[in-house]
Amino acid sequence: MSNDAETRFLKTLQSIRGAGRFCVHGSIPFAFPGIRLRSGEELAFPLPPSQARAVRDVAEAAPYGMGAETRRDESVRRCWQIDAAGLEWTQPGWQRTVEDLVKQIAGELGVEGKVSAMPYKLLLYEKGGFFLPHRDTEKEPGMFGSLIICLPSQHAGGALLVRHQGREERVDFGAAHDATQIHYAAFFADCEHEVLPVTEGFRLCLAYNLVVPRGTKTRAPSATANAPELLLPGLRAVAEAAGNDLTAILLEHRYTEDGLSIAALKGDDRARAAALFETAERAGPTARLALVSLYQMGQLDEDYEDSYRSRRSRRGYREDSGAEGEMGEIYEETLTIAHWRTPTDKRDGMGTFAISEDCILSLATLGEGEPDEKFAEGYTGNAGCTMEHWYRRAAIVIWPQDAGPAILARYNFSAACEKFREMAERKSGAAALAPFSAALLDEACRRLGDAADYQSAPVALAVHPLLHGIALSGSEEHLQHMLRPVFLPVFRLADRALWLALLRAFGDKPAVFFLRHTTPANLSSHVNALFHALDAALNAAPELARGMAAQLPSWFVTGEKPDWRFRDESSVTPVHCWHLALAASCLVTAVADRTALENVLWSQGLLPHLREVLGPAFLEKSHRAWFAKSHSLAPALLTATVNTLAAECTRPLPPYPDWSRPVPAAALTAPRWQSGPLIMELLTFMTDPARGELRIRKPQDMRSAVEHFVRDHQFDLDMTTDKKGSPHTLVCRKNDASHQRSLKRRSDDETLLARLRGIEIVGKARTI
Known part of the structure; x- marks a missing residue:
């Protein structure tokens, strides 16, 4: 698609206007608000100067937000404030007045659903008071805008300027002063606004947060007449140019991660999203609402007064006049899409996609102008000064309907594998699973093939839900696709639950494949998975367990420690390894193999081994029933362990008779x-x-x-x-610390001995 065609499409989209405006203002007949200060004084209106001074006496200097910090600086803001919690409302009718006003405002802003106005602050600007350009933070869940009600208070200056996308609204409460009227202004929270200096008198305002509560049901936005017809050719061209990739069409307003939903779309965004959704439905692509975020980290280009004193500032989606410092050279930049919503405004758990700039379609360049969030940090240790920027925009993201599985596999492989497992768990049919499995198997093969040996573990772990889903679906075709050497890391990190699912679905085929590719050279990295497979085989595949049991001695005597690169929290503990070997010992028939396994399990009867490994292995219950089977080594080893510990527990432990102490x-x-x-x-x-x-x-x-x-x-x-x-x-x-340790160890030995004596194994014991 040519740049000219893209521009025509975006300008057509930009020409679509919603029913609302970014800022609305006007007046309503005066209603007495009934505001009583904590001092007990109730305000009269029009506000007399004496009461304005009384407000100032109980108020505090209004701060401004700079990221995580709250600052006071009269070069940025000169204003007095009283928190709404510090006011008493004496007129119940005032709340009804505000509710009626909010209904009117919501319609003019084009906001759907029940809108509430939450009291925030009482603000007093005296002569010289002002507030530099800033944006409001979303102070509570569902907040989308601010409402300013100017109570009758004679003043000059103090005009409110509200800007958005090159447009500006000027609201001059002072020039419109009328004691019989209450003036108001409402605007979206992401609009930049400022209060010009008050030149005379006092400007008294109530500030409210406009909120659409989460979960509020709203009508789905509908496209304006002819909008889909106007967009259809351009959208088809966009989709064709992207091929099997996605395209993110940026909307106009700024949104936070928590504040994005179709119900919360602002102004023209709502109409444009509706038009794009309806056009996509006609043209064929899948469409989702999502949040596009650009993160930049680079050099802090700033002249510090004290270069070595770390100072932190954060400019975000806040009442903010600007963070200290500017971005210099950019070191790192990432572009992501997340927080997905369906056309019916339901969450879509597609996760986070890392994308390239080529996927973005917008007339404005994301990353230009003032960021939504800004964080600066001075010198810390050996690190230099850094600056971080975040830019966030809502977008309608489209991709071909049949490319959905491939898109998810490419951009969020882990989530795609997990979705496949969930679909298989719900017993989705082969027709539904086939597109996902094909895309995921291709992507898994590519990722594993591209990963260096030490990088394969994270990829293999991400593939586990896919392998589990294949087991749940019982697809022999998909299993055969994975029984290739490139997928060995996936089996190498498989845990007991995954092996159990594979053995139940496909018999011994997965284990035979893994055993065939286990050699003395890679045994140390395979041994963890081998024990997990044996654990599963003792439950689901006894014949397979018999074949594996014959190899048990070699698993213990590799002469190498397991490779740390392939170990995680699911690694088999030594105690469980010995427990499995005790259980499987009844399946070992060759005399030489039995002798070798017995020697490994007994390990010369050394007390540390009996205390820490073999004794606790007898106490595990998962496969204890196997201990009593014919030819099991467990009865004899248990008897020998009990006898050795009993002898140790009868050995005297007298205190030291003199000052001689053992040398470790x-x-x-x-x-x-x-x-x-x-x-x-x-x-x-x-x-x-x-x-x-x-x-x-x-x-x-x-x-x-x-x-x-x-x-x-x-x-x-x-x-x-x-x-x-x-x-x-x-x-x-x-x-006598060593003697005290010996007494503690003796107590532990006696406890272990008592527990081992409580185990009953019906079997033929012999002397070790």
Whole structure:
């Protein structure tokens, strides 16, 4: 599509106008509001100067928002304010007056649904008062605009200027002063506005937040007459030029992430969105409302008074006069689409798409002009000054109907895989699943093929819902597509639940494929998945479990630690590995394999192994029923474990009879550089039965080396520093910490022994 054709289409779209305006203003007959201050004084109208001063006496200087900060600066804003919570309303009829006014305003702004006006502030501008250009923050959920009601108060100047897209409305409450009238102005929150200086008198206003509560049901916007016919040729050309990609057609107004919905569309956006939705329905493309966000991070081009003092400012969708500093060179830029809504204003969980500028269609360039949000940070540590900008616009995003699965797979692969799994879970038919599966399998193959070895894990994890969905659908065709070497990382990171679904759906085919591609070279990275597969096979595929059990000894004696790149929170613990091996031991028939597995499981009966691994493995219940099967090694190993722990629990643990303390074994094999004269003196002191205290008067670095050595090896020593004299003295006093640890370990052994004795395994035990 040529640039001229794009421009014609966008100008046609721009010519579509809604029923509302960005700013409305006027007057209504005076109604007494009944405002009582906390001082107890009730305001009269027209406002006498004495009461204006009374308001000022109980008010506070009005701040302005700069991001997360609230600032007061009379070069930006001169105004007095009282929070609505600090006012008492004595006239019930005033609320009805406001409600009637809001109904009228909502129609003039073109806002659908029930609109509420929430009292915000009472604002007093005296002579010289003003507020520089700014935008209002959306202060509560559903807020879309502001209502200013100027109460009768004689003044000059103080005109309100409201601007949007090159247009300006001037509202001069002072020039229109009439004691029998109340003047008002209402405008959308993203409109820039300012209050010019008051030149005489006092300007008293009530500020309200205009809100459409979330969940409010509204009529779907309808396109203006002939609008779809005008847009149809251009939209078809846009769709044809994009091919199987998406196009985001930007709307006019600014929206926040929480404030975007079809019901909350402002002014002309509502009419244009309706026209685009109706045109897309005729032309064929799928259409969604979404929020396009441009993020920029770059150099902060600013002259700080104190360059090394970090200062933070944030200009956002707020009452704001401008953040400090401007964007210099841009280092990083991302463009995303998120917060999707269907034409019926329902959420569409498509997630976040990272897109290129080529996908954007707009007469204005996104990223020019003042950003919606701005964050500046000064020097922090070694980092220089940085500036961040956010620009957000609503957009109607279109793409070919049959390209939906491919679009989702390309831009949000994880969400697409998860959607496929959900569809399979709901038992969607093959016709519904086929487009998604084809697009996802192609995209998964491309991503895995492009990923370096160390980058494959995140991609493989994202593919898991797709593989699970294939298992739920039972599609042999799709499974065969995944039984290729490029998909090995997906199986390598599969957990028990995924293996169970695969085995139940396809028998042993997935496991046989994985075993066939498991070699001594990659066993360390495959072993976690092998144990998960065995876990599932013990439940769903006993014959497969038999074949896997014969390989168990090699899984334990690879001589390598599992590869950290392929481990996550679902990794099998050593205790569960031993539990699975105990369960599967009854399936191991070859004498050599049984002997090898028995040696691995027993590990020479070393107490740490029995306490930390084998004993707890017996206590797991998931596959304990297998322990009692014929040829199981579990009964004999349980008996041996109980006997060894029972013998250990009868060994006496007398307290130390003198000052001699054991030297930790690791300390005796410490590196040579740690074995200086002071360390040798320390080791001699530990075995001395007559000495309970060692004093080391040495410089701090030498004392610190001794302290680290003592703590690293858990010596039975308490250490303090005697700071008398120079250098100071490190005082080491012996304690019985190792004996206390032995008593605690004995208690733990007795508890473990009691629990193991409570396990009943019916089987033939033999001596280990």
